[in-house]
Amino acid sequence: MHNFFARRTSWNLTTNRYTEALAAHRRAGREVLDLTASNPTIIGLRYRDDELLKVLAHGEALTYNPTPQGLLAAREAVSTYYAAHGSQVLPDNLILTTSTSEAYSFLFRLLCDPGDTVLVPAPSYPLFDFLADLHDVKLEPYELVYDHGWQIDFHSAQAAMERASRATSRCRAVLAVHPNNPTGSFVKPREAEELNRICAANEMAIVADEVFLDYSLGKDPPLTFSSNSTVLTFTLSGLSKISGLPQMKIAWIAASGPQPLLSDAMSRLEVIADTYLSMSAPLQWAVPVMLEERHGIQRQLRQRMTGNLAVLDAELALQELCRRLEVEGGWYAVLRVPVVGPDEDLAIGLLRETGVLVQPGHFYDFASDGHLVISLITPGDEFAEGIRRLLAFVAGRHS
Ligand SMILES: Cc1ncc(COP(=O)(O)O)c(C=O)c1O
Numbered sequence: 421m422h423n424f425f426a427r428r429t430s431w432n433l434t435t436n437r438y439t440e441a442l443a444a445h446r447r448a449g450r451e452v453l454d455l456t457a458s459n460p461t462i463i464g465l466r467y468r469d470d471e472l473l474k475v476l477a478h479g480e481a482l483t484y485n486p487t488p489q490g491l492l493a494a495r496e497a498v499s500t501y502y503a504a505h506g507s508q509v510l511p512d513n514l515i516l517t518t519s520t521s522e523a524y525s526f527l528f529r530l531l532c533d534p535g536d537t538v539l540v541p542a543p544s545y546p547l548f549d550f551l552a553d554l555h556d557v558k559l560e561p562y563e564l565v566y567d568h569g570w571q572i573d574f575h576s577a578q579a580a581m582e583r584a585s586r587a588t589s590r591c592r593a594v595l596a597v598h599p600n601n602p603t604g605s606f607v608k609p610r611e612a613e614e615l616n617r618i619c620a621a622n623e624m625a626i627v628a629d630e631v632f633l634d635y636s637l638g639k640d641p642p643l644t645f646s647s648n649s650t651v652l653t654f655t656l657s658g659l660s661k662i663s664g665l666p667q668m669k670i671a672w673i674a675a676s677g678p679q680p681l682l683s684d685a686m687s688r689l690e691v692i693a694d695t696y697l698s699m700s701a702p703l704q705w706a707v708p709v710m711l712e713e714r715h716g717i718q719r720q721l722r723q724r725m726t727g728n729l730a731v732l733d734a735e736l737a738l739q740e741l742c743r744r745l746e747v748e749g750g751w752y753a754v755l756r757v758p759v760v761g762p763d764e765d766l767a768i769g770l771l772r773e774t775g776v777l778v779q780p781g782h783f784y785d786f787a788s789d790g791h792l793v794i795s796l797i798t799p800g801d802e803f804a805e806g807i808r809r810l811l812a813f814v815a816g817r818h819s
Pocket residue numbers: 518519520521522545597600601629631657658659660666670671
């Protein structure tokens with residue numbers, strides 16, 4: 421039976437202990453205080469329901485007008501979004517996709533032959549492993565290290581490239597998540613310069629995932645890679661985080677970089693997009709209004725995140741065992757907890773004993789145990805009670 425399927429699909433499909441524990445907890449009808457909330461549509465945000473539903477019935481949506489890059493009106497709206505960030509992105513350099521995952525898929529297809537390597541940050545978003553498997557791409561991690569804030573360990577990036585080279589695999593791109601999930605760290609300007617230098621020297625592209633760009637907790641607006649012109653750069657984002665609308669399936673690639681490489685990349689991406697034509701007309705016509713939704717949603721989310729962070733810091737100040745790592749942006753915070761065993765055991769114990777659900781750091785490939793990931797967009801009351809129970813549980817386990 422095993423040989424029937426492509427090797428790339430031979431994933432371990434057994435349920436992990438954490439998922440099993442959660443399912444058993446729910447089956448037993450027990451309370452869950454969910455500090456992993458990441459679905460913006462079910463956490464009590466107020467959307468402009470009528471406007472969003474009305475715009476899905478745009479009259480033009482009844483005409484089929486296949487456009488591989490996506491309808492111009494939608495791309496123009498995305499250009500306006502970047503203009504508000506001080507970045508000029510021409511509609512010609514945009515490709516709409518149904519998700520950031522699809523955008524990654526197009527880019528892996530554009531840049532990598534089977535067995536080629538892409539550098540990815542660790543810790544980071546776990547979906548990359550599956551995306552790479554599906555496209556026969558190898559991932560080599562480069563480390564983000566925590567020392568008064570998160571920073572890229574460029575020695576580990578160099579080591580990752582050397583590992584690829586020893587395996588006679590070509591390094592085709594470096595992936596940067598800006599800000600990263602779950603560390604909440606932005607790529608600093610001098611780090612972006614170093615990434616440019618590495619990519620220019622090794623004929624590699626930058627793929628910058630900016631889905632959380634707007635959720636910066638700092639005063640200054642963060643830089644966007646969409647205006648990076650030193651090397652070929654693909655900036656990914658979409659409405660799932662920008663406007664809290666993951667169900668609408670609207671994302672994009674913004675390409676930038678030196679000519680004629682940029683035009684060549686766009687022509688090839690257009691063929692890839694044309695092969696699928698995956699964007700639906702009603703959704704594309706709705707993009708301008710859905711992008712406008714971001715103002716209200718981001719205001720509510722920012723309020724929630726700063727409120728939850730204040731509660732977290734106040735509770736942390738009452739004890740000494742746990743602390744939170746610095747967070748610059750994004751929807752998550754990382755708690756550093758004493759290591760008395762694997763983080764997964766801690767998360768399962770916490771759920772069973774207190775009903776509080778958090779994510780163990782190893783889901784995100786933290787280099788060591790002692791990390792729990794919590795969502796800052798959790799509704800306030802649930803968050804406060806969850807944090808109190810979590811800290812009491814850790815203290816009890818330690819005494
Ligand atoms: C870093 C990062 N990129 C992409 C995504 C998914 O975006 P999309 O819904 O557009 O596929 C997520 C979702 O959590 C994410 O954390």
